[in-house]
Structures are given as structure tokens and as C-alpha cells.
Amino acid sequence: MSEKKPDKSGNSVKKFENEPTSLEESSHLEMITLFKESASSIRFAKHMQWWTVGSTLLAFGAIIGIAKLVSADQEFTNILKAIVILLTTSVILTLVIYQFWQHTNLLKMEEITKNMSSLFVKVRRIKSKREANIHRYLLILFMISTLALGATVTYLGLEQMLK
Numbered sequence: 106m107s108e109k110k111p112d113k114s115g116n117s118v119k120k121f122e123n124e125p126t127s128l129e130e131s132s133h134l135e136m137i138t139l140f141k142e143s144a145s146s147i148r149f150a151k152h153m154q155w156w157t158v159g160s161t162l163l164a165f166g167a168i169i170g171i172a173k174l175v176s177a178d179q180e181f182t183n184i185l186k187a188i189v190i191l192l193t194t195s196v197i198l199t200l201v202i203y204q205f206w207q208h209t210n211l212l213k214m215e216e217i218t219k220n221m222s223s224l225f226v227k228v229r230r231i232k233s234k235r236e237a238n239i240h241r242y243l244l245i246l247f248m249i250s251t252l253a254l255g256a257t258v259t260y261l262g263l264e265q266m267l268k
Contacts, residue, residue, distance in 0.1 A: 124223040140217045143210040150203045150210075157203075158248050161196045165189065165259040172266055182263050189263070193256040197249055204245050211237075 126133055168185050171177075177185065218229050 121227070122223075126220060126222050126225075128220055136217045136220060140214055143213045143217075146210045147207050150207045154200055154203045154245070154248060157196055157199055158251055161192060161252060162255045164192060165255045168259055169262050172263055177263075177266060179267060182267055186260055186263050189256050189259050193252055196252055200245060200248055200252075204241070207241070 128136065168189060172182060172185055175181070214229075218226055
């Protein structure tokens with residue numbers, strides 16, 4: 106994989122040598138296809154997570170608008186508050202499902218990577234797994250916090266309309 110060679114100053118430096126995949130051509134093409142499908146699925150799941158958050162925030166705005174438009178009484182406001190709570194809970198669960206979906210595809214990609222060339226492995230490891238996990242989980246926490254904040258504002262807005 107690598108051999109030590111002296112640099113200009115005489116220090117020993119590892120020289121990278123690419124080791125090709127041991128897979129035969131048809132298996133290699135299958136792995137490339139699976140890798141691309143997993144990457145595409147991850148992008149789709151991320152897109153759906155953000156789309157779900159945005160759509161839910163718009164739905165919260167619509168709930169406030171409906172309550173204001175119809176001059177909601179106590180009973181109707183309570184129904185709207187229940188909808189806000191149910192919607193928020195459902196959307197958070199949906200975000201978690203999308204997160205698991207991404208994780209499954211990442212595991213597939215890691216398994217495929219083990220069978221690829223040493224250069225492919227080297228490039229894939231530029232961003233550490235720990236760093237990628239931190240980014241992923243910070244983003245989902247941000248999404249959930251945004252939803253919780255939106256739900257709280259909507260809930261309190263509905264309460265305020267009754268006064």
C-alpha cells in the first residue's frame with residue numbers, strides 16, 4: 106500500500122500506492138451502482154427532512170391563520186392545539202425515521218468501501234466518521250428544536266387569541 110522514501114531533507118516519508126479492488130469487473134460495477142443508490146437515498150432523505158420541517162412550519166402558520174380567520178372559540182382552539190401537538194410529535198418521529206434510513210445507507214456505503222481500491226478508501230476517509238456523526242446529529246437536533254419552537258409559538262399564539 107505504501108513504501109517509505111526519503112524526501113528532499115532526507116526524512117522518511119510514506120509514498121502512497123493504490124491497490125486496486127479485488128472484485129471482478131461485474132461485481133465492481135454492482136458495488137458502484139449500489140454505492141450510487143445509497144448516496145442518492147441519503148440525499149433524498151436529507152431533502153425530505155428539511156422539506157418536512159419547512160412544511161410543518163407553514164402548517165403552523167396556517168393553523169394560526171385559520172384560528173384568526175374564523176375567530177376561534179375555546180373548543181375550536183383546543184382542537185387546533187391538539188392538532189399542533191399531534192403534528193409536532195408525528196413530524197419528529199418522521200425525522201427520526203429519515204435519520205435511520207440515512208444511517209442504514211451509510212452502513213451500506215461503508216461495507217461497499219471495504220471492497221474498493223485503497224485510493225477510494227483513502228478519499229472516503231477524509232471526513233472522519235465521528236465528524237460526520239456530529240454534523241448529522243447536530244442537524245437533527247436543530248430541526249427538532251426548530252419544530253418545538255414553532256409548535257410553542259403556535260400553541261401560545263392560539264392561547265393569546267382567546268384573551
